[in-house]
Amino acid sequence: MATVAELLARAGELREIAASHRLDTELLLCKVLARERAFLYARPETELTDAQARQFDHLFARRKGGEPMAYILGEREFWTLRLKVSPATLIPRPETELLVELALALVVEPAARVLDLGTGSGAIALALAQERPAWQIAGIDSSAAALAVAEANRVALGLVNVRFRHGDWFGGETDCYHLIVANPPYIDAADPHLARGDVRFEPRAALVAADAGMAALRAIIAGAPEHLRPGGWLLLEHGSSQGAAVRECCVAVLQEVRTWHDLAGCERVTGGRMA
Secondary structure, three states, X not given: OXXXXXXXXXXXXXXXXXXXXXXXXXXXXXXXXXXXXXXXXXXXXXXXXXXXXXXXXXXXXXXXXXXXXXXXXXXXXXXXXXXXXXXXXXXXXXXXXXXXXXXXXHOOOOOOEEEEEXXXXXHHHHHHHHHOOOOEEEEEEOOHHXXXXXXXXXXXXXXXXXXXXXXXXXXXXXXXXXXXXXXXXXXXXXXXXXXXXXXXOOOHHHOEOOOOOOHHHHHHHHHHHHHEEEEEEEEEEOOOOOXXXXXXXXXXOOEEEEEEEOOOOOEEEEEEEOO
């Protein structure tokens, strides 16, 4: 029977897949054993059962094939939350936390109404709901499968101030909000990065937009004024080279337009305020 130490020694097989090959192997073992990482080093002689060994081999093969750890483990940490994810949703990324930080800093209305467009796993909506229990938050997505994941996350977190519904951007939306936030598709279909890394496994519809990646961003900006209250904010995540184009669209309909940089120094979020 294989031991914990022997399986940890296989981490090198993932070296070409990820710099985190050792950590990835540890997390796969933790999932199989239902143990914390400390156990792996406290009890390296532990033998896996045949069923556990087969499960590990299956998960390890998926990772060796390049599948993202978030999909293999079925979860990802975002903000202060542990969220379920699936191949129906994008994998929440640290740079998107900038949207949450800005929303919390810019929106001062105690009982703000918030709209999260293209909510996916619900990451942004749920992070805001956790931080601001008095806010009322709506998350919209065109994918029923993604909405099922978002709702499962809401239930698991016990949040009652957020709701999710099916829709295509502002389709069928009649309410006005203090904040509209979105991490929409913004990658050009010809971008070579789509053939590399985790994005190969993520839903294409949540990644790629027409018009060199600008179509969804333009649609949201055009529709936002009709759904923003006076003084309300629109905050949009976008690609690192799209800041100027997004600002140009925003200044036509919003005030106080500016772009914020992520921790890597890249232009990542652009927003503006309704007059």
